[in-house]
Amino acid sequence: MNFGLYLPLLAGLACCNHFRLPPQARMEQALPSALAMGLATTIMLLCASSLSGLAGPGHDAAGLPPLLWPLLSLAISALLLSLGLHRFAARQTQQLGLGWPWLLTNSLLAGLPLQWLLGPAGSAMQLLAPLLSAALFTLLLVQFATLPQRLQRCALPSWLSGQPALLLCAGIIALALHRLGVCL
Amino acid sequence: MIIIMLRLVLLLLAIWLLGKVLRRSAQQLTPAPATTAPLVERIDAILPQTQCGQCGHAGCHPYAEALAKGEDSINRCPPGGEAGIRKLAALLQRDYLPFAPDAPPQKPKAVALIDERTCIGCTLCIQACPVDAILGSAKQMHTVLADECTGCELCLAPCPVDCISMRPVGEGAGDWRWGYPVIAIQPVKSGTRP
Numbered sequence: 001m002n003f004g005l006y007l008p009l010l011a012g013l014a015c016c017n018h019f020r021l022p023p024q025a026r027m028e029q030a031l032p033s034a035l036a037m038g039l040a041t042t043i044m045l046l047c048a049s050s051l052s053g054l055a056g057p058g059h060d061a062a063g064l065p066p067l068l069w070p071l072l073s074l075a076i077s078a079l080l081l082s083l084g085l086h087r088f089a090a091r092q093t094q095q096l097g098l099g100w101p102w103l104l105t106n107s108l109l110a111g112l113p114l115q116w117l118l119g120p121a122g123s124a125m126q127l128l129a130p131l132l133s134a135a136l137f138t139l140l141l142v143q144f145a146t147l148p149q150r151l152q153r154c155a156l157p158s159w160l161s162g163q164p165a166l167l168l169c170a171g172i173i174a175l176a177l178h179r180l181g182v183c184l
Numbered sequence: 185m186i187i188i189m190l191r192l193v194l195l196l197l198a199i200w201l202l203g204k205v206l207r208r209s210a211q212q213l214t215p216a217p218a219t220t221a222p223l224v225e226r227i228d229a230i231l232p233q234t235q236c237g238q239c240g241h242a243g244c245h246p247y248a249e250a251l252a253k254g255e256d257s258i259n260r261c262p263p264g265g266e267a268g269i270r271k272l273a274a275l276l277q278r279d280y281l282p283f284a285p286d287a288p289p290q291k292p293k294a295v296a297l298i299d300e301r302t303c304i305g306c307t308l309c310i311q312a313c314p315v316d317a318i319l320g321s322a323k324q325m326h327t328v329l330a331d332e333c334t335g336c337e338l339c340l341a342p343c344p345v346d347c348i349s350m351r352p353v354g355e356g357a358g359d360w361r362w363g364y365p366v367i368a369i370q371p372v373k374s375g376t377r378p
Binding site for chain 1: 187188190191192194195198199201202203205206208209210212273277278279
């Protein structure tokens with residue numbers, strides 16, 4: 001795993017997140033939903049890194065496989081957040097599509113590759129990496145939430161309008177991020 | 185220790201922001217309408233409602249039904265003009281099509297006017313009018329309600345004494361628009377600039 005794969009993975013994940021909403025809600029609730037999912041991902045990644053930090057470096061010595069503890073911490077943070085959201089804002093959570101399967105998927109796919117990428121990095125990097133990753137993911141979610149309105153203003157041929165144009169944009173963004181990631 | 189504090193602060197900040205987003209969305213989000221207008225109605229709302237039949241259908245609604253089923257092309261409504269074709273193309277996600285060569289030419293909006301001295305009161309024009317814009321009865325003088333007339337010209341053909349003519353509707357303060365394009369844009373060559 002390297003950044004050349006991780007950054008396009010985030011773009012693909014953001015694109016899939018955009019399509020999780022029903023078409024009617026995609027127009028009206030796309031931006032609040034994107035912001036909420038981005039913030040939820042930030043919380044999950046920070047929470048997971050805190051859990052990993054609390055466990056300390058001793059968890060390797062405890063006989064656990066190297067990626068089991070990060071996997072567990074990401075899953076626990078996603079499920080805890082899902083539980084909290086369901087407890088305190090069930091209606092908004094349902095309307096914005098913040099269900100536990102998507103929270104868990106985002107948490108694992110955005111957080112787990114970071115463990116490969118960072119390895120036994122310094123503590124500052126352990127703080128910055130989840131934060132930057134979540135910020136980029138939020139940016140991509142907002143990008144996909146606002147793309148349909150911007151594409152409607154373009155004189156696209158009919159066979160390209162709608163979902164194909166969005167998928168094409170996702171491909172272009174993923175390619176650009178791949179080039180950026182290779183340079184990192 | 186500083187890292188843990190920073191992480192905690194960021195975590196609390198993110199939770200607070202998520203709470204704000206959820207609260208804001210709870211205020212803004214209204215339940216989705218039970219049904220959206222059917223496609224036929226949305227197409228019909230774009231059509232000019234002249235009921236003229238120039239598209240080859242009995243009126244605007246049958247043409248809208250044919251468009252919704254994909255049985256006809258979007259460039260068959262001269263009264264709607266090019267703006268109408270563009271709106272239909274955007275709604276139906278089709279490419280813009282210019283008017284077909286065999287389509288009737290576009291005309292400025294006009295209303296029918298009955299020459300009252302010539303009218304014999306045959307009621308044929310009343311029967312032909314698709315929007316009931318002509319008033320009159322047998323062997324009585326007929327007249328056109330200018331506000332109701334759509335300018336479809338369907339009353340011209342049946343009149344046996346040719347007493348109906350079309351008069352263009354002048355622009356008033358309420359419907360006057362700038363002509364487009366107002367100023368033709370000319371490309372400036374790099375060598376000609378002062």
